[in-house]
Amino acid sequence: MAYRVPPLQCLMAFEAVARLRSGTLAAQELCVTPSAISHRIRQLEDIMGIELFNSAQGGFTLTARGSEYLEVVKEALSALSHYGARPRFAGEVRQLRVAAPPTFARQVLVPHLATFQADHPDIELILQLSVPLVGLKSENADVEIRFGNGNYPGLEAVKILDEPVFPVCSPAYLREVGPFASPAALSAARLLRCPLEPWRPWLVAAGLDWPEPATGVQFVDLGLMLEAAVNGQGVALARRRMAQSWLSSGVLVPLFEIEVRSIYAYYIIYPPDCEDAGDVMTFVRWMTEILGKPLE
Numbered sequence: 001m002a003y004r005v006p007p008l009q010c011l012m013a014f015e016a017v018a019r020l021r022s023g024t025l026a027a028q029e030l031c032v033t034p035s036a037i038s039h040r041i042r043q044l045e046d047i048m049g050i051e052l053f054n055s056a057q058g059g060f061t062l063t064a065r066g067s068e069y070l071e072v073v074k075e076a077l078s079a080l081s082h083y084g085a086r087p088r089f090a091g092e093v094r095q096l097r098v099a100a101p102p103t104f105a106r107q108v109l110v111p112h113l114a115t116f117q118a119d120h121p122d123i124e125l126i127l128q129l130s131v132p133l134v135g136l137k138s139e140n141a142d143v144e145i146r147f148g149n150g151n152y153p154g155l156e157a158v159k160i161l162d163e164p165v166f167p168v169c170s171p172a173y174l175r176e177v178g179p180f181a182s183p184a185a186l187s188a189a190r191l192l193r194c195p196l197e198p199w200r201p202w203l204v205a206a207g208l209d210w211p212e213p214a215t216g217v218q219f220v221d222l223g224l225m226l227e228a229a230v231n232g233q234g235v236a237l238a239r240r241r242m243a244q245s246w247l248s249s250g251v252l253v254p255l256f257e258i259e260v261r262s263i264y265a266y267y268i269i270y271p272p273d274c275e276d277a278g279d280v281m282t283f284v285r286w287m288t289e290i291l292g293k294p295l296e
Contacts, residue, residue, distance in 0.1 A: 006047045009156075009272045011073050013040035014052060018070050021060045030281075032156055096123050096279045099130040099141035103223035104266060107242050108161075109145075112290050119286070123279055143270045143280050145287075147196060147222075152269050158284060161266040161291050163239040164259035165202055168252040173232040180255050183208055190234030193218045194225045197237045197262060205260040226252065237262075241291075 009030075016026035017037060027034045045052055052066035062070060100109055105127060116125065128141055150157050167186070174180070177189050183206035191199055191213040203210050216234070219225040222242055229236035230251045238252065246252040268287060270280050 006044050007040075007272070010040040010044040010047070011077060013037050014044055015070065015073050015077060017041065017053075017060055018062055018066070023060070032158065036156075094123055094279060095126055096143065096283060097126045097128060097141045098143050098145070098283065099128040100145040101147050102129050102221050103226075103242050104145055104147070105129060106223065107244060108291070115290075116283075116286055120282060123282065125283075143268060143283055146267050146269050147264055148267065149264060150267050152267070154272075155269050156272050157267045157269055158288070159265055159267050160287055161241065162261065163241060165197060165237040165239055165262050166257075166259045167202070167235050167255045168226075168238045168243060168247070169229055169235045169255060170232045170251060171253055173229070173234070174253060174255075176232070183256060183258065186235060186255075190216060192216065192225050192228055192234040192236040194222060194237075195220065196222055196264065197225070199237065201262055202237060202258070202260050206256070206258050 012030060013026060013032075013036075016029055017023055020026050020029065023034045023037045027037045030037070041052065048069065050065045050069065051063050052069065054061045054063050054066075098109070109127065113125065116123075130141070130144060130146075145160070146152070150159060169178075169189070173189075178185070180186055180189070183203075186208075193199075193213045193216055195218065199210075199212055217228070219228065222239075225236045226238060226243055226246055228234065229238075230246060235255065236252075238247075238254075240247070243252060247254070268284050270284070
């Protein structure tokens with residue numbers, strides 16, 4: 001028998017919107033964007049051939065057919081949530097593989113691991129490294145943190161960190177090559193290169209019509225570029241959380257107050273229908289809470 005069943009994420013989005021009467025709150029609960037919620041509702045309506053919400057009344061008022069279908073969806077979701085592939089026992093430890101870029105793992109994940117383990121002793125994290133932008137991926141990860149543009153077809157993507165960038169260098173390099181009284185004075189400096197952190201957005205914001213640096217070592221990891229700056233090899237672009245340990249210790253110093261959003265941000269990526277969805281969502285919520293707190 002062939003079953004005509006809509007995607008699970010569409011059913012969950014419909015139930016959450018109907019219960020919370022808010023696309024924004026539903027998006028927060030399911031750790032997706034409001035636009036993803038809207039897309040799933042439209043997809044479900046197209047599949048079922050019915051209108052679920054009364055657009056004429058505005059808001060999230062269910063139609064008569066929508067109310068009928070909601071009862072069916074709630075019953076199905078309840079049955080699925082109470083009948084797993086196998087029972088979970090008290091004290092059972094489950095593994096969750098998390099892949100992340102090296103600098104993010106060192107500067108953000110590792111300092112907070114004790115907090116996660118204390119709050120979730122039944123989840124054992126296995127940390128793996130990946131640099132997807134240059135092809136180094138972790139294929140067997142349950143959830144992945146990527147640094148990119150957020151366009152990941154077939155995967156759920158939740159933006160978790162989007163900080164502005166600003167130039168930094170070591171105090172020794174500043175004494176040797178500086179002072180840099182204005183951005184234009186960087187013409188005497190070596191601008192360190194990284195495909196993950198292009199200079200053009202910051203240069204434009206600083207009023208400089210300069211091309212991307214075309215010479216010198218090219219780093220494929222933000223941490224390696226910052227380490228090069230610490231060792232007096234030039235000026236690097238930094239993000240506050242990624243460079244916090246270097247900035248706090250004084251081995252790197254910011255040069256100007258000009259900050260600008262880059263073209264890349266950090267996202268949590270995971271399959272829409274993963275086996276360990278509960279643990280994945282636990283990790284996603286924890287990560288968004290951690291990054292939502294200001295730096296101390």
